Amino acid sequence: MREFNPFFKKFSSKAKKIAVIYPNRYVGGISNTGIQRLYFEVNREEKYIAERFYTDVFNGLRSVESATPLEKFDVALFSIQYEEDAFSAVRILSSSGFSGKKIAGGPCITQNPFPYLKHFDRVFIGEAENAVRSIVEDELTDGLFPLSNKRRVVSLDTEMKRQIVADGAYGKAILIEMGRGCPRGCRFCIVRQIYSPPRWRSRDSIIEIAEENIGLAGKVALIAPSPTDHPEFLEIVSELQNMGYEVSPSSIRADRFDEEHAELLGDVKTLTLAPEAGSERLREVLNKGISEEDVMQAAEISSAKKIKLYFMFGLPGETYSDLDEIVRMVEKIRNLGKSVQVSINPLVPKPHTPFQWLPYGGDLSKNAMENIKELKKKRDYLYSKLRRIADVEIENIERFAVQTVISRGDESMGDFLDRKVRLSTIRKFRLERFLEGFSPDYEFPWDRIDMGYRKNRIRREFEISMEKAGIEF
Template identity: 30%
Template sequence: MAHSERDHKKGPGSETGVIRKDHRNRIRVALVYPNTYSVGMANLGFQTVYRLLNEMDGVVCERAFLPQQSPESKSPVPIKTLESRRFLGDFDVVAFSISFENDYSNLLTILENAGIPLRAGERNSHHPLIMAGGVACFLNPEPLADFVDVFFIGESEPALHKIFEIFDPCKDHQVNALNLARSVPGIYAPCFYSVSYSSSGRIQSFVPTEDVPSVIQRVFASDLKTISTTSTILTPDAEFGRTFLIETGRGCPHGCRFCSAGYIYRPPRFRSLSQLIASIEEGATKTPRIGLVGAAVTDLPCLESLCDVIQKAKLDVSFSSLRADRLTDAVVSLLALSHVKTATLAPDAGSERMRRVIKKGIQEEDILSAAERLVLANIPNLKLYFMIGLPTETREDVLAIVDLCVKIKQVFLSASRIAKRIGTITVSVNSFVPKPFTPFQWVAMDPVKTLQKKLKIIQEGLRAVPNVRVNAENPKHTLFQGILSRGDRRTGELLLRLHKNHGNWPETLRESLDHPEEYALRKRPLDEILPWSFIDHGFETGLLVREYERALAEI
C-alpha cells in the first residue's frame, strides 16, 4: 500500500506529503516537470496528477525535474526521480506536465540526459513510453509531435484511470499508443496522423493513417463538486514556499480575447463553499498560509463567505489573480490581515479603446479605485501588468500606458501619505503573443523592432517618475515563444537545432533557412487549416471569428 512520509529529506528542502510505493507489480510512471524543482512544485496541476496516479493501486508515480546545471558544465546531468532515486529509463512511462512553450526545449534536454532517444521513431520497447499533457498541450502539441508518443488533451481527472487500465508495459509502444488512441477520449498519438503541406508551406491536410479519431475531443470535468484540487506536497523550496494551494474553479467568465484560459476551460466552473471550507481546514493542519488559485478567483460566487472563514481561522491568504472591478472590502481586508506587501493588478492596456479591443471589461476608474483601496489598506507595493503589440495598437495606445501609470502613481502617492508609508509601483510590460483557441489566433505578432520601440516609449515615459520601475521581457524572447505557440510539426526540427545550440535562439534562427519567424509574424486567413485545428475544445470556430471581428470593429 501507499504511504505518505513527512519531512522527506531527499528532495530539495524539507517536504511533507511525499508518497512512496513499492514498485513491484505496478506500472511505473515518472512524472516530469520540464523546469526546475521550485517552478514545478508550485504547479497545482503537476501535484494533482502525482496524487491521482498514486491513488491507483496498480500505479507508482515519482517526480523528476530539470536539473539545475551551471552554464559552464558540458556533461549531462543524469535525471533521477526524487522518491527512489531511479533513472528515468527504468520507468514504464515518462509523463511530462507542460505549462509553457518555453519549456519545450527542456523536454529534449531531459530526454537526452536520461539516455532516451529524442525522436519517438528512434525508441523501442526497451525505452519508456513518452507521454505529455498540460495546458501547453491543450493549445498546440504539434511542435513536440516528433518527440512524444502520446499526448493527453484535457483535464486529467476524468481519464487518468482509463489510460492506465489500457496501458500494458509488456506491449510495444505502437500497440499501446494505438489502443489508447482508439479507447480513451483526449488521447492524441501523432504517429497515426499524416500532415501534408501546399507549395506555399501551408497545411493542406491532416488525416489519420489508422482507425483513430480525426478530431480529438478535449476532456473536461463537467462537475467539480466531487473533485478537490489542492497541494499534495508542501516544501519551502517551491516558488510560493509552504503555501497550501487550493483551486477555486476553472475557466473565466470574462473571455478576454487574448487569453486562452477563457476559452479552453469553458464553461467556467466554480467550487462550492463547503468544498472550499473543507480544503481550507485540511490546509490549516499543515501550514498557516493558503493560496487561492484560479483564472478568476475574484469571480468566485462564495468569495465573501470564504474570506470570512479564512479570517476567522486566522490564516494568511494570497490570490493568484485580482480583477480591479471585483475587489470587495472583504478581499482587501483579508489581504491586509495576511500581511501582503505587494498586490498585483492587470490593466493589460492603457487606453479605454484597447481594453475594449481585448474585451478586458474594466474601466480606468476601476483601476484607480483598486490602487487607492489597496494602498490605504497598508499594502504598500503595487505590480501592474501591461501588454504591448496588441492587435490594432497605435502609438497613442502605448502612450496611454504611460499616462495611466502616472495617474495610478498620483492616487498611490495620495493614499501612501494617508497610510504614512510609501512603497514601489512595478510596471511589468510583456509583448503580446497570439495564442491558439483565442479570437486573436489569426493575427500577426509585432516584429521585434516594433516592440522594442514601443517598450522604449514606456521606459522613457516613466524613467523620471519616482518610485516607479519598469520590468520588461526581451521582445526577442517573446518572438521565440510566438514561433512555438503557432508552430506546426516542422518546428520540431527547429527545437532540435535549438537543443544542439544549448538553448541559443539567435544562433538557431540564423542557421534556419526556412524563416521560422513567419510562424509568429504572419497573419492567417480565417479559412486556413491551423496546426491545432484537429482539437475540439467544445465550441465552434465561429465564436472566435465573431469575437475577432468585434475586436477589429473597435478601430
C-alpha cells in the same frame, strides 16, 4: 528542499515505475495543482509508483524521491506549462537515455499538440483527472491524441484532499484550486477556450480541503484565473481566516476589488493588477472589461504600499499615444504615494483566441521582421519613459517571438525543439510564417481538434476587435 506531508509508497519491484516530469524549476512545479494531482493519482494505483523530476534537481535526470535515473522508469509523463519548457523536456529525454513510453500534457499541449508529436508517443489534450490509468495503458479515452481528437473536460472534485506542502511560488501554502476556466471574454486569453466551461469549486469543498490540511501551513493560496469572480469569494475568505489561515488569492481583478475586499484581505505588501493596456480604447479592443477608474480605485483603497501592474504592447491598432497612456497611469498611481512595479510583455497571438489571426507585433500591414523591429522600438520607448518612475521589466522581444512560433507551429516545429530556438533560427529555417498574420479562412493545425467551441464565434470576435481598433481586414 523541505517538504511537509510528502507521499510515501512502499516500493514494489512489480510496480510499473512512472516518472512525473515538470520540465522547469521545483518552485513552480510544487506550486502546480495539476502536477500534484497527477502524482497523487498515479500513486493511488496499486500497480504504479510515481516519482517526480524537476530541472533544478539532478538536472531533471534523477528523481526527487530516490535519485533513480529516468532511464529506469517505464513511463514518463511530462506537463508542458510554458512553450520554452519544450526545450527542457526534449533535452531531458535525449540526455537520459530513456526508452520507455513518453506522454505529454498540460496547457501548451492542449492549445496546440502538433509541434510536440515528433518527441512523444502520445499527447493529452484537456484535463486528465481520473484518466491516468487509461493514459498509461494507452486505452481509448477523450484527450489521448491521436487515439482521440476531443478535448477532455471534467468536473472539479474533492478526491485529492491532502497534498505536498513546500516553499513554492506562493510561499509555504495550502494550494486550493478555487475554479477552472474564466467567465470573462478577454480576446487575448486562451484560458476561456482550453478550460471551458468555467467551473467553481463549491464553498464546502474548499473548506473541507483547508480543514484536512490544518497544521501543514499557515496560508491558503486560492487559485483561479479570477478568484474574486467566485460567487462566494468573500464568505470563503472569511471562513478560512476564522480557521486561522492567511489567505492569498492568485490574482485580483480591479473591478471586483472594493472596500470590503480590501478590509477582509487585510494588510498586503503588494497588490497585483492587470490593466493590460493603458488606454480605454485598447482595453475595449481586448475586451478586458475594466476601466482606469477601476484600477485607480483598487490602488487607492488597498493597504499595499506597492502596486504591481501588468501590461501588453504590440496590440492591434496600437499607437505611441497608447503607450503614453501606460506611462500616465503609472504616474497617477505613483502620485497616490505608492511604489509601482511594472511588467510588460508583447502580445503572443495564441491559438483558439480571437487574436489567432494576428501577426506577432499586431500590425497586419507589416511582415514578421518589420513587426519585430517596431516592437523593439516600442520596448525602448516604454523603458525610457518608465524607468524614472517605476521598477520596470519589459520582456525580451525575441524570446516572445520564439513562444509565438512554438504555440502556432505545425508538426515541422518538432525538428527544432532539440535545440534552443532563437530569432536567428527562425530566420535561417524560414519559420517566420508562424509570426505572420493569417487570412480568416486559413486552416490552422489545431482546427483538427474538437475543442468544444465554434470557430465562427471567435472569428466574429476577431472582426469586432478589428472594428474597434479601426483596422480594415
